[in-house]
Amino acid sequence: MFVTCCRCTEGADGGTEACADDEVLPISAVLTAAGMAKSSTGAEAAKSDETRVADSSKKLHACARSLRSRIDKDKQEVWKKTAAEFEVQKMIWQSLSMKGGEKLKGIAAMIESKVEYAIASHTKDLDSAIEALDTCLEKNKGHDLLSAAMSEAIEEIKNCPKTLAMQELASLLDSAAEELASGTKSRSATDVDDPLKRSDLQGGKLETAIRGAWSVLVIRDDPVAQEKRLFVVSPNGQQQCAGEYVMLPETANGQPVWEQKAGFFWLYSGTNGMWIIGAKDAKDKNFKCSHGLIFCRTLHHGVSPDQVDGVWERLHEDSFLEDSSIVVSSKIRPSQSLLVVTPNGQQRCAGNYVLTDAVAHGLPVWQHQSGKSYVYCGTNGSWIIGGSDAKELGFNCSKGVIYSKCAAGGVMPDKIGGLWLRLSDSKFVEDSDLVVTIKPQRLYVQTPYGQHRCAGEYVPLSDRTANGYPIWEHTAGSRCWLYSGNNGMWIIGGNDAAAKNFACTRGVIYCQRVHDGRTPEKMVGNWMRLDGEKFREDAAIVVSTDPPSLHVLCPRGQQRCGGEYLLLSDRFRHQPVWKQRGGHLRICTGSAGAWEVINGTPKEGGLEEQPLLR
Secondary structure, rough: OOOOOOOOOOOOOOOOOOOOOOOOOOOHHHHHHHHOOOOOOHHHHHHHHHHHHHHHHHHHHHHHHHHHHHHHHHHHHHHHHHHHHHHHHHHHHHOOOOOHHHHHHHHHHHHHHHHHHHHOOOOOOOOHHHHHHHOOOHHHHOOOOOOHHHHHHHHHHHOHHHHHHHHHHHHHHHHHHHHOOOOOOOEOOOOOOOHHHOOOOOOOOOHHHHHHHHHHHHHOOOOOOOOOOEEEEOOOOOHHEEEEEEEEEEEEEOOOEEOOOOOOOEEOOOOOOOEEEEEEHHHOOOOOOEEOOOEOOOOOOOOOOOOOOOOEEEEEEEOOEEOOOOOOOOOOOOEEEEEOOOOOHHHHHHHEEEEEEEEEEEEEEEEEEEOEEEEEEEOOEEEEEEHHHHHHHOOOOOOEOOEEEEOOOOOOOOOOOOOOOEEEEEOOEEOOOOOEEOOOEEEEEEEOOOOOHOOOEEEEEEEEEOOOOOEEOOOOOOEEEEOOOOOEEEEEEEEHHOOOOOOOOOOOOOOOOOOOOOOOHHOOOOEEEEEEEEEEEEOOOOOOOOEEEEEEEEEEOOOHEEEEEEEEEEEEOEEHHHEEOOEEEEEOOOOOOOOEEEOOOOOOOOOOOOOOOO
Protein backbone atom coordinates (compact mmCIF):
# COMPACT_ATOMS: atom_id res chain seq x y z
CA MET A 1 0.00 0.00 0.00
CA PHE A 2 1.38 3.40 -0.99
CA VAL A 3 0.55 6.29 1.32
CA THR A 4 1.29 10.00 1.43
CA CYS A 5 4.53 10.80 3.22
CA CYS A 6 4.49 12.79 6.42
CA ARG A 7 6.37 16.06 6.08
CA CYS A 8 9.35 16.20 8.36
CA THR A 9 11.97 17.41 5.93
CA GLU A 10 14.98 19.05 7.54
CA GLY A 11 16.65 22.23 6.38
CA ALA A 12 13.52 23.86 4.97
CA ASP A 13 12.71 27.55 5.26
CA GLY A 14 9.63 27.99 7.35
CA GLY A 15 6.72 29.38 5.42
CA THR A 16 8.51 29.55 2.10
CA GLU A 17 8.03 26.06 0.71
CA ALA A 18 4.41 26.09 -0.37
CA CYS A 19 3.21 26.64 -3.92
CA ALA A 20 4.59 29.23 -6.27
CA ASP A 21 1.56 31.44 -5.73
CA ASP A 22 2.69 32.32 -2.21
CA GLU A 23 3.47 35.96 -1.52
CA VAL A 24 7.05 36.75 -2.45
CA LEU A 25 8.97 39.79 -1.35
CA PRO A 26 10.40 42.13 -3.99
CA ILE A 27 14.18 42.07 -3.73
CA SER A 28 14.28 45.82 -4.18
CA ALA A 29 12.12 46.23 -1.09
CA VAL A 30 14.37 44.00 0.99
CA LEU A 31 17.47 45.85 -0.12
CA THR A 32 15.86 49.16 0.77
CA ALA A 33 14.73 47.86 4.16
CA ALA A 34 18.24 46.62 4.81
CA GLY A 35 19.67 50.02 4.03
CA MET A 36 21.13 48.91 0.70
CA ALA A 37 21.00 51.13 -2.36
CA LYS A 38 18.67 50.11 -5.18
CA SER A 39 20.74 49.36 -8.22
CA SER A 40 18.11 49.90 -10.88
CA THR A 41 17.55 53.66 -11.06
CA GLY A 42 18.52 56.96 -9.47
CA ALA A 43 21.63 58.76 -8.32
CA GLU A 44 22.42 56.18 -5.67
CA ALA A 45 22.52 53.46 -8.32
CA ALA A 46 24.86 55.53 -10.48
CA LYS A 47 27.10 56.17 -7.50
CA SER A 48 27.09 52.46 -6.67
CA ASP A 49 28.07 51.59 -10.24
CA GLU A 50 30.88 54.18 -10.22
CA THR A 51 32.21 52.69 -7.01
CA ARG A 52 32.04 49.20 -8.50
CA VAL A 53 33.90 50.33 -11.63
CA ALA A 54 36.62 51.96 -9.54
CA ASP A 55 36.92 48.90 -7.32
CA SER A 56 37.11 46.59 -10.33
CA SER A 57 39.85 48.71 -11.90
CA LYS A 58 41.86 48.39 -8.69
CA LYS A 59 41.14 44.65 -8.54
CA LEU A 60 42.36 44.14 -12.12
CA HIS A 61 45.65 45.88 -11.28
CA ALA A 62 45.90 43.82 -8.07
CA CYS A 63 45.30 40.60 -10.00
CA ALA A 64 48.02 41.57 -12.48
CA ARG A 65 50.43 42.12 -9.59
CA SER A 66 49.48 38.75 -8.11
CA LEU A 67 50.15 37.08 -11.45
CA ARG A 68 53.59 38.66 -11.72
CA SER A 69 54.34 37.61 -8.15
CA ARG A 70 53.32 34.06 -9.02
CA ILE A 71 55.52 34.18 -12.15
CA ASP A 72 58.51 35.18 -10.01
CA LYS A 73 57.75 32.39 -7.55
CA ASP A 74 57.44 29.82 -10.34
CA LYS A 75 60.73 30.98 -11.85
CA GLN A 76 62.45 30.63 -8.48
CA GLU A 77 61.09 27.10 -8.13
CA VAL A 78 62.33 26.13 -11.60
CA TRP A 79 65.79 27.57 -10.99
CA LYS A 80 65.90 25.95 -7.54
CA LYS A 81 65.08 22.61 -9.14
CA THR A 82 67.80 23.13 -11.76
CA ALA A 83 70.37 23.98 -9.08
CA ALA A 84 69.48 20.79 -7.18
CA GLU A 85 69.76 18.67 -10.33
CA PHE A 86 73.10 20.32 -11.08
CA GLU A 87 74.50 19.16 -7.72
CA VAL A 88 73.42 15.61 -8.58
CA GLN A 89 74.94 16.00 -12.05
CA LYS A 90 78.31 16.97 -10.59
CA MET A 91 78.27 13.90 -8.36
CA ILE A 92 77.53 11.74 -11.41
CA TRP A 93 80.51 13.24 -13.24
CA GLN A 94 82.77 12.62 -10.25
CA SER A 95 81.62 9.01 -9.84
CA LEU A 96 82.26 8.29 -13.53
CA SER A 97 85.74 9.87 -13.22
CA MET A 98 85.27 11.18 -16.74
CA LYS A 99 86.50 8.04 -18.51
CA GLY A 100 86.15 9.68 -21.90
CA GLY A 101 89.54 11.35 -21.84
CA GLU A 102 90.81 14.91 -21.59
CA LYS A 103 88.61 16.24 -24.40
CA LEU A 104 85.46 15.04 -22.67
CA LYS A 105 86.67 16.46 -19.37
CA GLY A 106 87.17 19.80 -21.07
CA ILE A 107 83.64 19.81 -22.48
CA ALA A 108 82.24 18.85 -19.06
CA ALA A 109 84.19 21.67 -17.42
CA MET A 110 82.79 24.16 -19.95
CA ILE A 111 79.21 22.93 -19.35
CA GLU A 112 79.75 23.13 -15.58
CA SER A 113 81.04 26.68 -15.88
CA LYS A 114 78.08 27.77 -18.05
CA VAL A 115 75.50 26.26 -15.70
CA GLU A 116 77.14 27.87 -12.66
CA TYR A 117 77.10 31.23 -14.46
CA ALA A 118 73.42 30.84 -15.41
CA ILE A 119 72.37 29.96 -11.86
CA ALA A 120 74.34 32.86 -10.40
CA SER A 121 73.23 35.52 -12.93
CA HIS A 122 69.60 34.69 -13.86
CA THR A 123 68.09 37.20 -11.42
CA LYS A 124 70.13 40.07 -12.90
CA ASP A 125 70.49 39.10 -16.56
CA LEU A 126 67.99 36.42 -17.57
CA ASP A 127 68.80 36.64 -21.30
CA SER A 128 72.50 35.94 -20.69
CA ALA A 129 71.62 33.07 -18.36
CA ILE A 130 69.37 31.48 -21.00
CA GLU A 131 72.11 31.95 -23.61
CA ALA A 132 74.55 30.12 -21.34
CA LEU A 133 72.13 27.22 -20.94
CA ASP A 134 71.66 27.08 -24.72
CA THR A 135 75.42 26.68 -25.04
CA CYS A 136 75.31 23.81 -22.52
CA LEU A 137 72.72 21.93 -24.54
CA GLU A 138 74.64 22.55 -27.76
CA LYS A 139 77.93 21.30 -26.29
CA ASN A 140 76.19 18.23 -24.83
CA LYS A 141 75.04 16.98 -28.25
CA GLY A 142 76.71 13.69 -29.13
CA HIS A 143 78.35 13.33 -25.70
CA ASP A 144 75.43 12.68 -23.28
CA LEU A 145 77.25 14.40 -20.44
CA LEU A 146 73.99 15.78 -19.04
CA SER A 147 71.54 13.43 -17.37
CA ALA A 148 67.96 13.30 -18.64
CA ALA A 149 66.76 15.05 -15.46
CA MET A 150 69.30 17.85 -15.91
CA SER A 151 68.39 18.33 -19.57
CA GLU A 152 64.69 18.43 -18.70
CA ALA A 153 65.32 21.04 -15.99
CA ILE A 154 67.15 23.27 -18.48
CA GLU A 155 64.40 22.83 -21.08
CA GLU A 156 61.81 23.73 -18.44
CA ILE A 157 63.57 27.04 -17.86
CA LYS A 158 63.85 27.76 -21.57
CA ASN A 159 60.33 26.73 -22.55
CA CYS A 160 57.78 27.98 -20.07
CA PRO A 161 54.50 28.63 -21.97
CA LYS A 162 52.57 28.90 -18.71
CA THR A 163 54.84 31.75 -17.58
CA LEU A 164 54.49 33.51 -20.93
CA ALA A 165 50.71 33.12 -20.79
CA MET A 166 50.60 34.61 -17.29
CA GLN A 167 52.75 37.53 -18.46
CA GLU A 168 50.32 38.16 -21.33
CA LEU A 169 47.34 37.88 -18.97
CA ALA A 170 48.90 40.35 -16.52
CA SER A 171 49.45 42.86 -19.34
CA LEU A 172 45.86 42.34 -20.53
CA LEU A 173 44.51 42.99 -17.02
CA ASP A 174 46.57 46.18 -16.63
CA SER A 175 45.38 47.43 -20.02
CA ALA A 176 41.76 46.62 -19.17
CA ALA A 177 42.05 48.33 -15.79
CA GLU A 178 43.26 51.53 -17.46
CA GLU A 179 40.35 51.36 -19.94
CA LEU A 180 37.91 50.90 -17.10
CA ALA A 181 39.35 53.83 -15.17
CA SER A 182 38.79 56.03 -18.24
CA GLY A 183 35.13 54.94 -18.43
CA THR A 184 35.48 52.49 -21.33
CA LYS A 185 33.56 49.19 -21.40
CA SER A 186 34.46 47.51 -24.66
CA ARG A 187 35.40 43.99 -23.70
CA SER A 188 33.69 40.66 -24.31
CA ALA A 189 33.18 38.22 -21.47
CA THR A 190 35.13 35.62 -23.48
CA ASP A 191 38.21 37.83 -24.08
CA VAL A 192 39.76 36.60 -20.87
CA ASP A 193 38.89 32.89 -21.33
CA ASP A 194 41.83 31.82 -23.52
CA PRO A 195 44.53 33.66 -21.48
CA LEU A 196 43.09 32.14 -18.30
CA LYS A 197 43.07 28.66 -19.83
CA ARG A 198 46.68 28.93 -21.00
CA SER A 199 47.74 30.32 -17.61
CA ASP A 200 46.32 27.19 -15.96
CA LEU A 201 45.23 28.84 -12.71
CA GLN A 202 43.08 25.75 -12.05
CA GLY A 203 39.93 27.65 -11.09
CA GLY A 204 41.42 28.97 -7.84
CA LYS A 205 40.74 32.18 -5.96
CA LEU A 206 42.86 34.27 -8.33
CA GLU A 207 40.88 33.10 -11.38
CA THR A 208 37.61 33.82 -9.56
CA ALA A 209 38.82 37.32 -8.67
CA ILE A 210 39.89 37.98 -12.26
CA ARG A 211 36.54 36.87 -13.69
CA GLY A 212 34.64 38.92 -11.13
CA ALA A 213 36.59 42.11 -11.86
CA TRP A 214 36.47 41.44 -15.62
CA SER A 215 32.66 41.21 -15.62
CA VAL A 216 32.42 44.99 -15.09
CA LEU A 217 34.22 45.54 -18.42
CA VAL A 218 31.58 43.66 -20.38
CA ILE A 219 28.95 45.58 -22.32
CA ARG A 220 25.52 44.87 -20.82
CA ASP A 221 24.08 43.39 -24.02
CA ASP A 222 27.24 41.67 -25.15
CA PRO A 223 26.05 38.57 -27.05
CA VAL A 224 27.77 36.04 -24.81
CA ALA A 225 26.88 32.44 -25.60
CA GLN A 226 24.50 31.42 -22.84
CA GLU A 227 23.95 27.86 -21.69
CA LYS A 228 20.55 26.54 -22.78
CA ARG A 229 20.28 24.34 -19.69
CA LEU A 230 21.15 25.37 -16.16
CA PHE A 231 20.86 23.46 -12.93
CA VAL A 232 20.10 25.10 -9.58
CA VAL A 233 21.08 23.55 -6.24
CA SER A 234 19.69 25.05 -3.01
CA PRO A 235 19.83 22.43 -0.25
CA ASN A 236 19.37 24.65 2.82
CA GLY A 237 16.22 26.55 1.87
CA GLN A 238 13.91 27.56 -0.99
CA GLN A 239 14.37 24.01 -2.20
CA GLN A 240 11.38 24.33 -4.51
CA CYS A 241 13.48 26.64 -6.70
CA ALA A 242 16.07 23.92 -7.34
CA GLY A 243 16.29 21.73 -10.40
CA GLU A 244 16.79 22.00 -14.14
CA TYR A 245 16.02 25.23 -16.00
CA VAL A 246 15.62 25.45 -19.78
CA MET A 247 16.24 28.63 -21.81
CA LEU A 248 13.13 30.19 -23.35
CA PRO A 249 12.99 31.95 -26.72
CA GLU A 250 11.95 35.19 -24.99
CA THR A 251 14.21 37.65 -23.17
CA ALA A 252 13.71 39.91 -20.17
CA ASN A 253 15.45 43.25 -19.75
CA GLY A 254 17.77 42.35 -22.63
CA GLN A 255 18.86 39.01 -21.14
CA PRO A 256 17.78 35.36 -21.54
CA VAL A 257 15.14 33.73 -19.36
CA TRP A 258 15.24 30.14 -18.12
CA GLU A 259 12.13 28.25 -16.98
CA GLN A 260 12.17 25.50 -14.38
CA LYS A 261 11.45 22.24 -16.15
CA ALA A 262 8.00 20.98 -15.11
CA GLY A 263 8.01 23.58 -12.34
CA PHE A 264 6.79 27.03 -11.37
CA PHE A 265 9.90 29.23 -11.29
CA TRP A 266 12.00 31.30 -13.68
CA LEU A 267 15.61 32.50 -13.69
CA TYR A 268 15.74 35.99 -15.17
CA SER A 269 17.60 39.31 -15.12
CA GLY A 270 15.72 41.81 -12.97
CA THR A 271 15.40 45.51 -13.66
CA ASN A 272 18.16 45.95 -11.08
CA GLY A 273 20.69 44.11 -13.29
CA MET A 274 20.86 41.06 -11.01
CA TRP A 275 20.10 37.41 -11.72
CA ILE A 276 16.93 36.37 -9.88
CA ILE A 277 14.91 33.19 -9.42
CA GLY A 278 11.30 34.30 -9.23
CA ALA A 279 7.81 32.85 -9.28
CA LYS A 280 4.49 33.51 -11.02
CA ASP A 281 4.21 37.12 -9.82
CA ALA A 282 7.47 37.99 -11.64
CA LYS A 283 6.27 36.29 -14.83
CA ASP A 284 2.92 38.11 -14.62
CA LYS A 285 4.87 41.38 -14.70
CA ASN A 286 6.79 40.15 -17.79
CA PHE A 287 9.83 40.22 -15.51
CA LYS A 288 9.75 44.05 -15.42
CA CYS A 289 10.54 43.84 -11.74
CA SER A 290 13.01 42.48 -9.22
CA HIS A 291 10.77 39.96 -7.46
CA GLY A 292 12.13 36.60 -6.39
CA LEU A 293 13.13 34.09 -3.76
CA ILE A 294 16.81 33.70 -4.69
CA PHE A 295 19.17 36.24 -6.27
CA CYS A 296 22.84 37.12 -6.73
CA ARG A 297 23.61 40.63 -5.48
CA THR A 298 26.46 41.07 -7.98
CA LEU A 299 25.47 43.12 -11.05
CA HIS A 300 26.00 40.62 -13.85
CA HIS A 301 26.79 42.98 -16.78
CA GLY A 302 25.90 40.25 -19.25
CA VAL A 303 27.78 37.44 -17.53
CA SER A 304 25.61 34.30 -17.40
CA PRO A 305 24.14 33.03 -14.10
CA ASP A 306 26.55 30.10 -13.95
CA GLN A 307 29.56 32.41 -14.39
CA VAL A 308 28.61 35.47 -12.35
CA ASP A 309 30.83 36.22 -9.37
CA GLY A 310 29.42 36.47 -5.87
CA VAL A 311 27.38 34.51 -3.33
CA TRP A 312 23.70 33.85 -3.96
CA GLU A 313 21.09 34.84 -1.37
CA ARG A 314 17.74 33.26 -0.50
CA LEU A 315 14.63 34.58 1.17
CA HIS A 316 14.24 33.46 4.79
CA GLU A 317 11.19 34.84 6.59
CA ASP A 318 11.32 38.58 5.75
CA SER A 319 14.98 39.03 4.80
CA PHE A 320 17.60 37.56 2.50
CA LEU A 321 20.46 35.39 3.75
CA GLU A 322 23.74 34.70 1.94
CA ASP A 323 23.97 30.96 1.22
CA SER A 324 27.24 29.67 -0.24
CA SER A 325 25.65 26.25 -0.83
CA ILE A 326 23.44 27.66 -3.60
CA VAL A 327 24.93 26.74 -6.96
CA VAL A 328 23.87 27.63 -10.50
CA SER A 329 25.76 25.44 -12.95
CA SER A 330 25.65 24.17 -16.51
CA LYS A 331 27.74 21.10 -15.68
CA ILE A 332 25.56 19.18 -13.21
CA ARG A 333 24.01 16.11 -14.78
CA PRO A 334 21.96 13.38 -13.06
CA SER A 335 23.22 9.80 -12.93
CA GLN A 336 21.85 7.57 -15.68
CA SER A 337 21.06 4.84 -13.17
CA LEU A 338 20.57 4.43 -9.42
CA LEU A 339 20.81 1.47 -7.06
CA VAL A 340 18.44 1.25 -4.08
CA VAL A 341 19.42 -1.05 -1.21
CA THR A 342 16.78 -1.59 1.50
CA PRO A 343 17.50 -4.82 3.40
CA ASN A 344 15.17 -4.22 6.36
CA GLY A 345 11.88 -3.60 4.57
CA GLN A 346 10.14 -2.46 1.36
CA GLN A 347 12.45 -4.83 -0.52
CA ARG A 348 10.28 -4.61 -3.63
CA CYS A 349 11.69 -1.08 -4.05
CA ALA A 350 15.26 -2.40 -4.05
CA GLY A 351 17.22 -2.76 -7.26
CA ASN A 352 18.20 -0.73 -10.28
CA TYR A 353 16.47 2.44 -11.48
CA VAL A 354 17.00 4.01 -14.91
CA LEU A 355 16.77 7.73 -15.71
CA THR A 356 13.62 8.64 -17.68
CA ASP A 357 12.57 11.68 -19.69
CA ALA A 358 10.04 12.63 -17.01
CA VAL A 359 10.64 15.59 -14.70
CA ALA A 360 8.95 16.40 -11.39
CA HIS A 361 9.32 19.86 -9.85
CA GLY A 362 12.39 20.57 -11.95
CA LEU A 363 14.15 17.35 -10.98
CA PRO A 364 14.61 14.06 -12.87
CA VAL A 365 12.64 10.85 -12.39
CA TRP A 366 14.09 7.31 -12.37
CA GLN A 367 12.05 4.14 -13.07
CA HIS A 368 12.65 0.74 -11.47
CA GLN A 369 13.77 -2.03 -13.81
CA SER A 370 10.42 -3.74 -13.11
CA GLY A 371 8.56 -0.60 -14.23
CA LYS A 372 6.50 -0.56 -11.02
CA SER A 373 8.19 2.09 -8.86
CA TYR A 374 9.89 5.46 -9.32
CA VAL A 375 12.37 7.78 -7.62
CA TYR A 376 11.05 11.36 -7.87
CA CYS A 377 10.95 14.68 -6.01
CA GLY A 378 7.58 15.16 -4.32
CA THR A 379 5.60 18.27 -3.48
CA ASN A 380 7.07 18.05 0.02
CA GLY A 381 10.55 18.66 -1.45
CA SER A 382 11.91 15.22 -0.53
CA TRP A 383 13.13 12.45 -2.78
CA ILE A 384 10.44 9.77 -2.75
CA ILE A 385 10.20 6.18 -3.96
CA GLY A 386 6.61 5.73 -5.03
CA GLY A 387 4.47 3.61 -7.31
CA SER A 388 1.98 3.87 -10.14
CA ASP A 389 -0.38 6.06 -8.11
CA ALA A 390 2.31 8.76 -7.98
CA LYS A 391 2.90 8.45 -11.72
CA GLU A 392 -0.84 8.76 -12.46
CA LEU A 393 -0.79 12.11 -10.64
CA GLY A 394 2.15 13.24 -12.77
CA PHE A 395 4.30 13.05 -9.62
CA ASN A 396 2.54 16.21 -8.42
CA CYS A 397 2.16 14.62 -5.00
CA SER A 398 4.15 13.13 -2.14
CA LYS A 399 2.98 9.52 -2.36
CA GLY A 400 5.41 6.73 -1.64
CA VAL A 401 6.82 4.24 0.81
CA ILE A 402 10.39 5.58 1.11
CA TYR A 403 11.57 9.19 1.27
CA SER A 404 14.63 11.25 2.18
CA LYS A 405 14.63 13.07 5.50
CA CYS A 406 16.48 16.01 3.95
CA ALA A 407 14.86 18.14 1.26
CA ALA A 408 16.31 17.57 -2.20
CA GLY A 409 17.09 21.17 -3.05
CA GLY A 410 18.62 20.08 -6.36
CA VAL A 411 20.96 17.55 -4.74
CA MET A 412 20.67 14.18 -6.51
CA PRO A 413 19.33 11.14 -4.58
CA ASP A 414 22.73 9.44 -4.55
CA LYS A 415 24.35 12.52 -2.98
CA ILE A 416 21.65 13.65 -0.55
CA GLY A 417 22.80 13.71 3.08
CA GLY A 418 20.92 12.37 6.06
CA LEU A 419 18.77 9.32 6.61
CA TRP A 420 16.01 7.80 4.54
CA LEU A 421 12.67 6.74 6.00
CA ARG A 422 10.54 3.77 4.94
CA LEU A 423 6.96 2.79 5.64
CA SER A 424 6.73 0.07 8.30
CA ASP A 425 3.20 -1.01 9.23
CA SER A 426 1.39 2.34 9.33
CA LYS A 427 4.24 4.74 10.10
CA PHE A 428 7.56 5.88 8.67
CA VAL A 429 10.74 4.82 10.46
CA GLU A 430 14.33 5.93 9.94
CA ASP A 431 16.54 3.25 8.41
CA SER A 432 20.29 3.77 8.45
CA ASP A 433 20.79 0.69 6.25
CA LEU A 434 18.64 2.11 3.45
CA VAL A 435 20.93 3.50 0.75
CA VAL A 436 20.37 5.15 -2.63
CA THR A 437 23.57 5.24 -4.65
CA ILE A 438 24.74 5.12 -8.24
CA LYS A 439 24.35 1.81 -10.03
CA PRO A 440 27.93 0.56 -10.23
CA GLN A 441 29.47 -1.19 -13.22
CA ARG A 442 31.51 -4.37 -13.28
CA LEU A 443 35.14 -3.69 -12.44
CA TYR A 444 38.35 -5.39 -13.52
CA VAL A 445 41.46 -5.37 -11.34
CA GLN A 446 45.00 -5.90 -12.59
CA THR A 447 47.78 -6.44 -10.06
CA PRO A 448 50.71 -8.07 -11.90
CA TYR A 449 53.40 -7.77 -9.18
CA GLY A 450 51.65 -9.19 -6.14
CA GLN A 451 48.35 -10.13 -4.43
CA HIS A 452 47.45 -11.98 -7.64
CA ARG A 453 44.32 -13.56 -6.16
CA CYS A 454 42.78 -10.07 -6.11
CA ALA A 455 43.09 -9.72 -9.89
CA GLY A 456 40.16 -10.35 -12.19
CA GLU A 457 36.50 -9.44 -12.52
CA TYR A 458 34.35 -7.94 -9.75
CA VAL A 459 30.56 -7.63 -9.86
CA PRO A 460 28.52 -5.17 -7.76
CA LEU A 461 26.29 -6.66 -5.07
CA SER A 462 22.69 -5.63 -5.57
CA ASP A 463 21.59 -6.10 -1.97
CA ARG A 464 24.46 -4.74 0.13
CA THR A 465 26.51 -1.61 0.63
CA ALA A 466 29.44 -0.72 2.85
CA ASN A 467 29.57 2.60 4.67
CA GLY A 468 27.03 3.99 2.20
CA TYR A 469 28.82 2.85 -0.96
CA PRO A 470 28.63 -0.17 -3.31
CA ILE A 471 30.46 -3.44 -2.73
CA TRP A 472 31.99 -5.47 -5.56
CA GLU A 473 32.62 -9.22 -5.19
CA HIS A 474 35.29 -11.21 -7.05
CA THR A 475 33.71 -13.57 -9.59
CA ALA A 476 36.33 -16.32 -9.33
CA GLY A 477 35.35 -17.33 -5.79
CA SER A 478 38.62 -16.11 -4.28
CA ARG A 479 36.70 -14.46 -1.42
CA CYS A 480 37.77 -10.92 -2.28
CA TRP A 481 35.65 -7.80 -2.13
CA LEU A 482 36.25 -4.22 -3.25
CA TYR A 483 34.58 -1.89 -0.75
CA SER A 484 34.68 1.58 0.81
CA GLY A 485 36.32 1.43 4.22
CA ASN A 486 35.14 3.56 7.11
CA ASN A 487 38.14 5.78 6.38
CA GLY A 488 36.62 6.78 3.02
CA MET A 489 39.15 4.83 0.93
CA TRP A 490 38.57 2.04 -1.60
CA ILE A 491 39.95 -1.26 -0.31
CA ILE A 492 40.25 -4.83 -1.60
CA GLY A 493 39.78 -7.12 1.38
CA GLY A 494 38.97 -10.71 2.22
CA ASN A 495 37.04 -12.79 4.74
CA ASP A 496 38.18 -10.74 7.73
CA ALA A 497 36.65 -7.58 6.22
CA ALA A 498 33.45 -9.43 5.32
CA ALA A 499 33.22 -10.79 8.88
CA LYS A 500 33.13 -7.21 10.16
CA ASN A 501 30.42 -6.35 7.61
CA PHE A 502 33.04 -4.07 6.00
CA ALA A 503 32.81 -1.60 8.92
CA CYS A 504 36.61 -1.53 8.96
CA THR A 505 39.70 -0.78 6.89
CA ARG A 506 40.99 -4.33 6.45
CA GLY A 507 42.50 -5.36 3.14
CA VAL A 508 45.60 -6.10 1.09
CA ILE A 509 45.18 -3.41 -1.60
CA TYR A 510 43.87 0.11 -1.15
CA CYS A 511 43.85 3.50 -2.89
CA GLN A 512 45.76 6.01 -0.81
CA ARG A 513 43.37 8.87 -1.58
CA VAL A 514 39.97 9.42 0.04
CA HIS A 515 37.43 8.84 -2.74
CA ASP A 516 34.87 11.57 -1.88
CA GLY A 517 32.20 9.61 -3.74
CA ARG A 518 34.28 8.79 -6.83
CA THR A 519 34.05 5.17 -7.92
CA PRO A 520 37.25 3.04 -7.88
CA GLU A 521 37.92 3.26 -11.63
CA LYS A 522 37.82 7.07 -11.47
CA MET A 523 40.40 7.44 -8.71
CA VAL A 524 43.53 9.46 -9.45
CA GLY A 525 46.77 8.30 -7.91
CA ASN A 526 48.48 5.00 -7.24
CA TRP A 527 47.18 2.06 -5.25
CA MET A 528 49.02 0.49 -2.31
CA ARG A 529 49.68 -3.27 -2.10
CA LEU A 530 50.60 -5.37 0.93
CA ASP A 531 54.05 -6.85 0.34
CA GLY A 532 55.18 -8.92 3.31
CA GLU A 533 54.38 -6.81 6.35
CA LYS A 534 54.41 -3.42 4.63
CA PHE A 535 52.26 -1.64 2.09
CA ARG A 536 54.09 -0.50 -1.03
CA GLU A 537 52.96 1.89 -3.73
CA ASP A 538 52.27 -0.06 -6.93
CA ALA A 539 51.72 1.98 -10.10
CA ALA A 540 50.94 -1.21 -12.04
CA ILE A 541 47.67 -1.84 -10.18
CA VAL A 542 44.76 -0.81 -12.40
CA VAL A 543 41.02 -0.77 -11.68
CA SER A 544 38.87 -0.21 -14.76
CA THR A 545 35.45 -0.90 -16.26
CA ASP A 546 37.01 -2.42 -19.37
CA PRO A 547 38.06 -6.06 -19.04
CA PRO A 548 41.77 -6.56 -19.69
CA SER A 549 41.44 -8.88 -22.65
CA LEU A 550 43.33 -10.31 -25.59
CA HIS A 551 41.98 -11.00 -29.08
CA VAL A 552 43.24 -14.01 -31.06
CA LEU A 553 43.00 -14.19 -34.86
CA CYS A 554 43.88 -17.44 -36.66
CA PRO A 555 42.20 -17.53 -40.10
CA ARG A 556 44.40 -20.32 -41.60
CA GLY A 557 43.91 -23.02 -38.99
CA GLN A 558 42.79 -23.77 -35.43
CA GLN A 559 40.00 -21.25 -35.95
CA ARG A 560 38.36 -22.38 -32.71
CA CYS A 561 41.20 -20.63 -30.89
CA GLY A 562 40.02 -17.28 -32.19
CA GLY A 563 38.06 -14.75 -30.17
CA GLU A 564 38.36 -12.72 -27.00
CA TYR A 565 40.24 -13.94 -23.92
CA LEU A 566 39.62 -12.38 -20.49
CA LEU A 567 42.27 -12.06 -17.80
CA LEU A 568 41.76 -14.44 -14.83
CA SER A 569 42.93 -14.09 -11.26
CA ASP A 570 44.82 -17.41 -11.67
CA ARG A 571 48.61 -17.53 -12.14
CA PHE A 572 50.51 -20.32 -13.88
CA ARG A 573 54.28 -20.49 -13.74
CA HIS A 574 54.16 -17.04 -12.13
CA GLN A 575 52.51 -15.59 -15.22
CA PRO A 576 48.91 -14.42 -15.89
CA VAL A 577 46.28 -16.64 -17.53
CA TRP A 578 43.51 -15.62 -19.95
CA LYS A 579 40.34 -17.64 -20.59
CA GLN A 580 38.39 -17.65 -23.85
CA ARG A 581 35.07 -15.84 -23.47
CA GLY A 582 32.33 -18.49 -23.67
CA GLY A 583 34.85 -21.29 -24.14
CA HIS A 584 37.36 -23.53 -22.33
CA LEU A 585 40.61 -22.52 -24.01
CA ARG A 586 43.27 -20.65 -22.11
CA ILE A 587 46.36 -18.61 -22.89
CA CYS A 588 49.24 -19.37 -20.53
CA THR A 589 52.99 -19.79 -20.54
CA GLY A 590 54.50 -23.16 -21.49
CA SER A 591 57.48 -24.97 -19.96
CA ALA A 592 59.80 -23.45 -22.56
CA GLY A 593 58.69 -19.95 -21.60
CA ALA A 594 56.59 -19.39 -24.73
CA TRP A 595 52.97 -18.24 -24.70
CA GLU A 596 50.54 -21.04 -25.64
CA VAL A 597 46.84 -21.61 -26.24
CA ILE A 598 45.73 -24.84 -24.55
CA ASN A 599 42.46 -26.69 -23.98
CA GLY A 600 41.42 -26.72 -20.33
CA THR A 601 43.10 -25.58 -17.13
CA PRO A 602 46.91 -25.67 -16.87
CA LYS A 603 48.20 -27.69 -13.88
CA GLU A 604 51.53 -27.40 -12.13
CA GLY A 605 53.50 -30.66 -12.25
CA GLY A 606 50.97 -32.43 -14.46
CA LEU A 607 51.45 -33.83 -17.92
CA GLU A 608 51.79 -30.95 -20.31
CA GLU A 609 49.08 -30.93 -22.95
CA GLN A 610 50.00 -30.35 -26.57
CA PRO A 611 49.26 -26.66 -27.23
CA LEU A 612 46.86 -25.67 -29.98
CA LEU A 613 48.85 -22.53 -30.71
CA ARG A 614 52.30 -21.41 -29.67
